Amino acid sequence: xxxxxxxxxxPDTDAICSAIxxxxxxxxxxxxxxxxxxxxxxxxxxxxxxRRAKIPAPKIVMDVRPEVEDVCKHDVKTARYGDVFFExxxxxxxxxxxxxxxxxxxxxxxxxxSLLQLMDLIFRDDSDPLKTRTVATSLQKIxxxxxxxxxxxxxxxxxxxxxxxxxxxxxxxxxxxxxxxxAEKLIVVSGDRPTIQLPAIEHGVRALVVTGGxxxxxxxxxxxxARNVAVIQSPFDTAxxxxxxKSAQFIDSAIDTxxxxxxxxxxxxxxxxxxxxxxxxxxxVVTDAGLLVGVLSKSDLVNIPKPKLxxxxxxxxxxxxxxxxxxxxxxxxxxxxxxxGLKSTQPIRFINEPVGSTCTLVARQFRAAGxxxxxxxxxxxxxxxxxxxxxxxxPTTTDFDREILKWLEPISEVNLVDFAKxxxxxGSALRTCTPAEVIREDCKEFTEHxxxxxxxxxxxxxxxxFWDRKDELRTALEQFSASQRLDFxxxxxxxxxxxxxxxxxxxxxxxxDEINYPQLDRxxxxxDNVVSRKKQLLPLIAQLIDTAKNR
Numbered sequence: 001x002x003x004x005x006x007x008x009x010x011p012d013t014d015a016i017c018s019a020i021x022x023x024x025x026x027x028x029x030x031x032x033x034x035x036x037x038x039x040x041x042x043x044x045x046x047x048x049x050x051r052r053a054k055i056p057a058p059k060i061v062m063d064v065r066p067e068v069e070d071v072c073k074h075d076v077k078t079a080r081y082g083d084v085f086f087e088x089x090x091x092x093x094x095x096x097x098x099x100x101x102x103x104x105x106x107x108x109x110x111x112x113x114s115l116l117q118l119m120d121l122i123f124r125d126d127s128d129p130l131k132t133r134t135v136a137t138s139l140q141k142i143x144x145x146x147x148x149x150x151x152x153x154x155x156x157x158x159x160x161x162x163x164x165x166x167x168x169x170x171x172x173x174x175x176x177x178x179x180x181x182x183a184e185k186l187i188v189v190s191g192d193r194p195t196i197q198l199p200a201i202e203h204g205v206r207a208l209v210v211t212g213g214x215x216x217x218x219x220x221x222x223x224x225x226a227r228n229v230a231v232i233q234s235p236f237d238t239a240x241x242x243x244x245x246k247s248a249q250f251i252d253s254a255i256d257t258x259x260x261x262x263x264x265x266x267x268x269x270x271x272x273x274x275x276x277x278x279x280x281x282x283x284x285v286v287t288d289a290g291l292l293v294g295v296l297s298k299s300d301l302v303n304i305p306k307p308k309l310x311x312x313x314x315x316x317x318x319x320x321x322x323x324x325x326x327x328x329x330x331x332x333x334x335x336x337x338x339x340x341g342l343k344s345t346q347p348i349r350f351i352n353e354p355v356g357s358t359c360t361l362v363a364r365q366f367r368a369a370g371x372x373x374x375x376x377x378x379x380x381x382x383x384x385x386x387x388x389x390x391x392x393x394x395p396t397t398t399d400f401d402r403e404i405l406k407w408l409e410p411i412s413e414v415n416l417v418d419f420a421k422x423x424x425x426x427g428s429a430l431r432t433c434t435p436a437e438v439i440r441e442d443c444k445e446f447t448e449h450x451x452x453x454x455x456x457x458x459x460x461x462x463x464x465x466f467w468d469r470k471d472e473l474r475t476a477l478e479q480f481s482a483s484q485r486l487d488f489x490x491x492x493x494x495x496x497x498x499x500x501x502x503x504x505x506x507x508x509x510x511x512x513d514e515i516n517y518p519q520l521d522r523x524x525x526x527x528d529n530v531v532s533r534k535k536q537l538l539p540l541i542a543q544l545i546d547t548a549k550n551r
Contacts, residue, residue: 003330004037004061004307006321007358008314010456011038012442013046013387015313017380018358019058022312022333024377025362029369034310037061039321043441044427049383052414053376064307065323068271069264071304072285072294078103079113079251084137085121086145086247088113098297099281102255107291109284111255121254122246133164135187137248139207142187143232145248146209146241151216151231152224154207162187162206164245166238167196175199189234189242194220201229209245211238261286264293272301313358315350317341318445333361335396336534339446356394356401359384363404378411383423390459390496391420396535424496429458430465435476439491444533445484448542449549454484455541457492457533463502466493470504474523477506492527492537500528503537511548515540 005023007015019036026034036058042050050057079088079100092100092115102111124131140156143149150156163181167174167190174196178186186205190196192214200208201223207230210216216224216231224231234241261284262271275283275298285294307327309320315332316339317325329342331349335358351361359381366373373381385405389397392405409416429438443456460466466473473491481489489506505512505523518526530536 002033002035002308003031003310004035004059004064005310005312006037006039006061006324007312008039008319008444009321010040010440010443011042011046011313012457013043013049014357014359014384016042016046016058017049017384017387018312018333018362020055021359021362021373021377021381021384022310022365023058024373025365025369025371026310028371035059037321040440043429044432045387045423046383048423048426049380052419053379053383055376055380061321063267063322064309064327066268066304066307067264068262068266068268068285068296069293071268071300072262072264072296073300074294076101076292076295078292080104081110081250081252081255083251084141084145084248085118085251086244088251089118089247092118101282101284101292101295102251103292109259109261109286109290109292111257112259112280112282112284113251113255114281117254117256118251121249121251130163135162135164135246135249136160136253137162137245137250139230139232141250142207142209142245142248145244146232146234146236148209148232148234151210151221151233152229154228154230156230159250160206161185164189164242166190166242167193167200168238171195171199175203178203178205187245189238189245191238198223201227205229207232209234209241211236211241259284261290262296263288268301268304271296275301312362314444315339315342315352316446318447333358333365335361337538354396355398356389356392356396357385357387359388360398360401360404363408364400367407372411373408375411375413378408379414379419382408382412382414382416382419386416386420386423387459390494390499390531391424393496393499394531394535396532424459424461428460428465430460430469430493435469435472436480438473439476439480439489445486446538449545451487451545452485453487453541454480454489455492455533455537456490457494459494459496461497462495463493466502470521470524474504474506477504481506490537490541492530492533494531499531500526501530501537503527503530509548511544514544514547 005019007019016038023034023036038058039062042057077091077095079102099114101109104110138157138159163185165188183204184206187207188200188205189209191211204227209232211234213235260278260280264285283296285296309327309329310331312333315334334352335355363381385401389401429441439456443454445454477489491504492501494501503525508523520526
């Protein structure tokens with residue numbers, strides 16, 4: 001199972017670029033199976049970075065809980081309508097199958113056939129001699145199963161319901177018995193016995209099977225042609241030939257068309273409930289169009305391997321991809337505060353340092369490994385640093401961020417001064433996104449002193465667009481807070497030119513009276529020199545909540 005390297009939900013440039021770069025480093029060192037992933041679509045600025053770097057966007061995975069297609073068997077043996085017992089039985093025996101899915105020509109599942117149902121084709125109706133002699137098949141299938149040859153072929157692909165008669169009695173007794181049945185339904189099995197072959201041909205039976213490797217005489221072949229009787233040579237003795245003819249029976253009537261299938265995208269936990277309540281031997285796994293993806297059995301749901309994750313740019317499960325709490329988290333690489341909920345069953349590598357960007361930490365790992373990143377990867381890491389530090393102007397910026405960015409610039413083969421200006425001019429969320437998209441673009445959820453809330457942040461050049469959209473953004477915040485059942489939601493709009501921000505809230509409580517920043521409008525504050533969500537705004541909000549709680 002691959003290791004997925006993930007940034008946080010609603011990922012920003014640092015989250016996505018650090019995941020890409022760290023997965024690239026791991027592929028070259030300790031984890032060739034590492035894959036960069038993200039649980040959200042990259043924003044416009046990140047898309048611009050990836051285009052400039054000529055790096056593909058990471059795999060979008062919204063939930064890492066295993067799905068049915070992750071645990072089912074994909075190398076599936078199938079059967080079709082028109083297959084016969086002999087073929088299907090040998091297929092199931094060779095692969096030790098208890099049941100087999102039936103598919104049509106397009107690969108769509110149309111039924112399931114169990115071994116018990118298959119055997120019933122041969123042994124059902126033992127009390128009725130006529131039914132035990134009846135074989136639904138075609139002469140072509142009989143010839144194939146016998147490994148025989150046609151001396152005279154007549155509509156070999158035609159589907160027939162044949163009565164098998166063995167010419168093992170006296171000629172008179174055989175002729176008398178044969179004439180009791182419709183000639184067109186009879187297939188007569190005989191060795192080198194002209195006294196049986198002649199009356200069978202004269203009666204106009206559907207087919208005559210000559211056993212023991214014998215050949216029908218030329219005269220009788222001519223008569224068979226005249227009477228429209230097909231002639232098949234069998235290399236086997238009469239008893240074996242008869243058994244093989246019975247095994248040439250079509251499986252169609254035994255197929256169960258009332259079967260339980262599972263969507264390939266269904267979570268395993270949901271599938272387990274269905275499987276445990278069913279007595280079916282296998283469960284076809286299908287696409288929405290019903291096409292076969294694989295097969296699931298109850299044993300496949302025992303000891304399911306957990307997904308393996310490496311978290312970058314976050315360490316709180318509330319910010320991680322859905323299902324992370326059920327995964328094996330192998331490593332964390334982050335520069336945020338320590339959050340709650342993260343547990344492991346064994347020691348893991350946990351790097352958490354007070355730098356301006358997770359990409360700074362990834363770049364350090366490259367240097368420690370003695371590796372020089374490719375230019376595109378170097379540009380990705382530089383972009384993460386530029387984004388999270390507002391090109392080294394954020395109070396979260398450290399000397400180490402500056403040192404790493406200086407190291408990355410010549411490797412990236414890009415003038416970072418020009419690139420940073422271009423970066424912040426592209427992809428204004430207020431210019432290109434709906435209010436709901438603005439709120440979700442870089443949104444993180446927190447819990448402080450019993451209150452759950454979210455903080456979204458966007459970077460803009462000036463506040464002109466904000467004033468035009470202020471009211472609809474406030475409404476979107478209110479709707480988001482209600483839909484997520486949060487105590488409140490906040491949006492920090494940061495001006496990368498003035499190095500200040502505006503703070504818009506979904507609603508206020510009494511604690512906001514202590515904020516000590518100018519209030520410009522309802523639920524709107526001017527926060528000069530505040531540009532960092534993690535180092536400036538989050539501690540401020542935590543202090544306000546704590547103060548109100550202890551009144």
